[in-house]
Amino acid sequence: MNRKVAAAGAGSIAVLLLAAAMPGAVLGAGSGDAAGAAGTQQIAVSAWQAALIAIGYYLANSPWLFGLAFFTLYRPLVAGFFVGLILGDPAQGTLIGAAINVPYLGFISAGGTLPADAGFAGWVGTTVALASGFDPAKAVTIAFGLGLLGTIIFYGRMAVDSVFAHWADARAEKADIAGVALMNWLPGQLLLFVISFVPVFLFALNGPGAVQDALNRLPLWTVNGLVIAGGILPAIGIALNMRFIFRGSAIPYFFIGFILMTATHGSMSLVVVAALGLALAYLHLTFVRTPVEPKSEAAVAAVPRTDPSTVAGATPRIRLTRRDLIHSWALWTFFAHANYNYERLQGTGFAHAMTPIIRRLYTTEDEIRAALKRHLVFFNTEPNFGNVVHGTVIAMEEQRANGAAIDDDAINSVKSGLMGPMAGIGDTLSQSTITPILLALGIGIAGGTASGTAVPTLSGATGNPLGAIIYMVLVSIVIVTIGYTAWMQGYARGRSFVTEILRSGTIDRVLVGAGVLGNMVLGALAANFVVVNLAPTVNIAGAQMNLQAAIIDPLFPGALALGLVVMTWYLLRRRVSPLALLAVYLVFSILAAYPFFGPGQANSSDYSYGACTSSLLHQYTPCGAPPAPSAQP
Amino acid sequence: MGLRLVRIDDRLIHGQVVAVWLRALGAERIVIVDDATARDEFLREVLTLAAPQGVPVEVCDVASGAARCIELAGTPEPVIVLARSPRTVLALRQAGVPIEVVDLGGMGAGPGRRRLHKTISVSPDELRELRELEQLGTRVEIQIVVDDRPIPFQSLDSGN
Numbered sequence: 074m075n076r077k078v079a080a081a082g083a084g085s086i087a088v089l090l091l092a093a094a095m096p097g098a099v100l101g102a103g104s105g106d107a108a109g110a111a112g113t114q115q116i117a118v119s120a121w122q123a124a125l126i127a128i129g130y131y132l133a134n135s136p137w138l139f140g141l142a143f144f145t146l147y148r149p150l151v152a153g154f155f156v157g158l159i160l161g162d163p164a165q166g167t168l169i170g171a172a173i174n175v176p177y178l179g180f181i182s183a184g185g186t187l188p189a190d191a192g193f194a195g196w197v198g199t200t201v202a203l204a205s206g207f208d209p210a211k212a213v214t215i216a217f218g219l220g221l222l223g224t225i226i227f228y229g230r231m232a233v234d235s236v237f238a239h240w241a242d243a244r245a246e247k248a249d250i251a252g253v254a255l256m257n258w259l260p261g262q263l264l265l266f267v268i269s270f271v272p273v274f275l276f277a278l279n280g281p282g283a284v285q286d287a288l289n290r291l292p293l294w295t296v297n298g299l300v301i302a303g304g305i306l307p308a309i310g311i312a313l314n315m316r317f318i319f320r321g322s323a324i325p326y327f328f329i330g331f332i333l334m335t336a337t338h339g340s341m342s343l344v345v346v347a348a349l350g351l352a353l354a355y356l357h358l359t360f361v362r363t364p365v366e367p368k369s370e371a372a373v374a375a376v377p378r379t380d381p382s383t384v385a386g387a388t389p390r391i392r393l394t395r396r397d398l399i400h401s402w403a404l405w406t407f408f409a410h411a412n413y414n415y416e417r418l419q420g421t422g423f424a425h426a427m428t429p430i431i432r433r434l435y436t437t438e439d440e441i442r443a444a445l446k447r448h449l450v451f452f453n454t455e456p457n458f459g460n461v462v463h464g465t466v467i468a469m470e471e472q473r474a475n476g477a478a479i480d481d482d483a484i485n486s487v488k489s490g491l492m493g494p495m496a497g498i499g500d501t502l503s504q505s506t507i508t509p510i511l512l513a514l515g516i517g518i519a520g521g522t523a524s525g526t527a528v529p530t531l532s533g534a535t536g537n538p539l540g541a542i543i544y545m546v547l548v549s550i551v552i553v554t555i556g557y558t559a560w561m562q563g564y565a566r567g568r569s570f571v572t573e574i575l576r577s578g579t580i581d582r583v584l585v586g587a588g589v590l591g592n593m594v595l596g597a598l599a600a601n602f603v604v605v606n607l608a609p610t611v612n613i614a615g616a617q618m619n620l621q622a623a624i625i626d627p628l629f630p631g632a633l634a635l636g637l638v639v640m641t642w643y644l645l646r647r648r649v650s651p652l653a654l655l656a657v658y659l660v661f662s663i664l665a666a667y668p669f670f671g672p673g674q675a676n677s678s679d680y681s682y683g684a685c686t687s688s689l690l691h692q693y694t695p696c697g698a699p700p701a702p703s704a705q706p
Numbered sequence: 707m708g709l710r711l712v713r714i715d716d717r718l719i720h721g722q723v724v725a726v727w728l729r730a731l732g733a734e735r736i737v738i739v740d741d742a743t744a745r746d747e748f749l750r751e752v753l754t755l756a757a758p759q760g761v762p763v764e765v766c767d768v769a770s771g772a773a774r775c776i777e778l779a780g781t782p783e784p785v786i787v788l789a790r791s792p793r794t795v796l797a798l799r800q801a802g803v804p805i806e807v808v809d810l811g812g813m814g815a816g817p818g819r820r821r822l823h824k825t826i827s828v829s830p831d832e833l834r835e836l837r838e839l840e841q842l843g844t845r846v847e848i849q850i851v852v853d854d855r856p857i858p859f860q861s862l863d864s865g866n
Contacts, residue, residue, distance in 0.1 A: 181721075181725055181726060183720075183721035183722045183725060183726060183851065184717075184720065184721060184722045184812060184825065184850065184851075185824065185825050185850075186722070186850050186851050186854070188851075188853055231824070235815075316729050316730055317725065317729050320729075321760075415815070415821070415824050415825055416815040416821070416827075417814075417815065418825070450816075451814040451815060451816065453717070453720075454720070455721055486746070486749075489716070489717070490743075490746070490748075490749045490752070491752065492717060492720070493715075493717030493718050493719050493720035493723075493756075494718070494719050494720065494752050494753055494755075494756030495756070496717070496720035496721040497719045497720045497721055497723060497724035497725065497756050497757070498724070498756055499721065500720075500721030500722075500724065500725040501721070501724055501725045501758065504721070504725060505725045505729075568748055571752055572748070572751055572752065572755065575752065575755035575756065576755060578759075581758070581759040584758065584759070585759065645730070646730070646732065648730070648731075648852065650853060650855070651853055652853070
């Protein structure tokens with residue numbers, strides 16, 4: 074069975090490699106002079122730059138950055154910044170990364186699922202866009218396609234890594250502690266390096282030329298359509314995230330955020346919006362929210378005070394040192410997902426983290442073998458808040474080593490019973506609340522203009538690398554703090570910590586407050602990144618006026634974009650698949666660029682700004698409005 | 707239809723359920739049917755507390771769970787039902803709970819278990835129970851998170 078799955082994984086990786094190599098071989102020859110048609114500046118990607126970008130993508134999926142890669146390098150905002158650094162334009166890179174990130178705001182990877190590879194979209198998408206001189210809007214559309222392709226790497230790895238779990242089993246049988254640890258990272262990382270480095274290297278080297286070449290062969294209106302899609306696809310990402318926070322009494326804050334941003338023509342700093350959001354969150358928690366009833370009073374009395382995980386033996390012979398605990402926590406934080414696989418998920422990662430504990434507590438070969446095998450089984454939780462499970466289990470192991478009557482069943486039932494609920498809370502906290510809010514903030518800072526003047530973000534204003542840097546720092550601090558606290562408290566207080574923190578309502582308060590803040594920031598972001606511009610004109614008092622600039626926008630600026638976002642949210646709630654929406658929106662965007670109403674501007678080579686086109690929708694700004702100042706640097 | 711999702715998941719409540727399914731379905735109540743969990747005071751409390759604010763969690767054994775599910779199926783309130791094993795769902799179905807579709811969301815690998823798809827593995831007993839569910843007219847599907855396309859169990863069941 075494993076061999077079959079592994080073969081399927083290897084097969085899918087081969088397909089990806091082929092896809093990466095093809096454009097270079099087939100199309101690469103023809104790019105040359107035609108590439109300049111759009112009149113945009115281009116950067117040639119050298120082999121060493123492509124290699125650096127490919128290493129960056131590998132690192133984004135690797136354990137080497139204190140387990141923080143998933144929250145930092147993996148996000149297109151951050152990837153854009155680093156690709157920009159590598160290619161010599163960090164500001165533009167950050168801006169493009171920020172735009173690419175918006176459709177991934179609702180991105181959640183839970184329990185071995187990956188809706189799309191946001192990292193691949195970020196690293197390869199920014200490279201293609203930056204090298205080709207694309208503006209962010211076009212980058213969004215192209216990167217989204219790349220993100221779907223990238224999932225092949227993840228699923229290939231999930232399948233093949235199951236094999237390495239069995240290698241770890243074999244080491245456990247020999248009571249080989251270091252061997253189990255090694256099997257958790259070495260083979261999985263070698264595999265991951267190859268299957269992530271090679272395709273990204275080839276894409277970075279050949280992709281820009283191939284994409285430009287393909288675009289040059291398309292009729293101009295379809296390329297305009299891709300730009301229009303760049304304003305429409307972010308609605309899906311924002312709506313995906315709205316599914317988590319656009320609820321109940323927090324809903325109005327989304328509209329407040331949106332209106333604040335449109336009323337100031339996009340010039341309000343996202344930091345100001347977030348600060349207002351924090352203030353409103355405080356007021357909301359104080360005045361609006363119905364008081365929390367203390368949860369399950371009856372159960373409080375029912376939980377036995379003599380919690381087996383906190384009662385130590387009379388005179389402990391072996392004690393774990395603080396250093397052991399920190400060592401174990403660090404191993405987990407680094408290597409939880411180093412060998413992530415379908416069969417055990419984080420199973421080998423858990424065993425790896427337990428190695429310092431096992432080394433300290435057990436001496437005989439039988440004890441060591443039993444302990445290693447005990448912790449190599451299926452395990453999966455959210456790797457930060459979920460650390461209460463590890464802390465609790467370590468405390469139980471310590472008591473067991475000191476002679477307490479704790480059998481395998483007791484430890485297994487704590488692990489398997491707690492890992493699910495803790496993941497539920499942890500994912501809600503880290504993946505669907507903290508990360509998107511901080512990302513939205515970072516994207517807002519990245520997409521805002523350095524000078525503070527009102528420039529529509531999609532039109533390619535200069536980006537601000539601070540957005541990526543501030544996001545990285547904030548998210549790292551928050552995630553590490555949660556992980557460390559959960560680990561140490563879980564150890565010190567065991568199961569009573571779990572019930573205590575859940576009962577106190579602290580997590581609920583954080584989530585409600587974050588919901589208010591998140592809605593404000595998300596609304597503001599929607600105003601900046603979702604762009605719907607009607608092109609048709611109407612005859613008013615003898616003058617041709619644009620329908621949107623003359624009639625809709627003066628009444629309610631951004632009404633169409635807001636309508637699109639809310640409609641998308643509603644459709645997702647009705648369980649319309651996001652992929653189906655993506656396909657429909659993409660086709661619609663391209664059709665909406667077709668010059669239905671006569672030749673007009675749609676066939677002009679200057680598709681950036683200017684007069685009204687004869688299509689249904691228009692890119693960038695409502696036509697007839699003055700173009701945004703100095704778009705391209 | 708009150709039972710919006712009937713799911714077999716050996717981790718019961720976790721990220722996919724709370725952060726993804728619950729929000730996507732707008733469910734307002736979770737019913738967990740599992741004999742062992744219903745007996746464990748601590749786990750019962752943790753599961754009750756682990757769901758988001760305003761989403762009550764009920765932990766039932768199979769006998770009382772069947773009655774509760776039949777009752778809730780007749781109300782407009784959107785409910786998610788979670789069970790650890792196909793046996794529990796089969797028991798619910800045989801007790802008259804109207805289950806149109808059962809979703810296989812997480813069934814871990816282990817000795818003697820055969821992998822059907824990604825994180826879904828089954829023992830020979832479970833395979834038999836799932837087939838029996840299909841014979842009773844309940845569709846068995848694999849859909850790990852809401853954005854996945856449901857995969858019919860029949861298309862993966864090679865019949866051995």
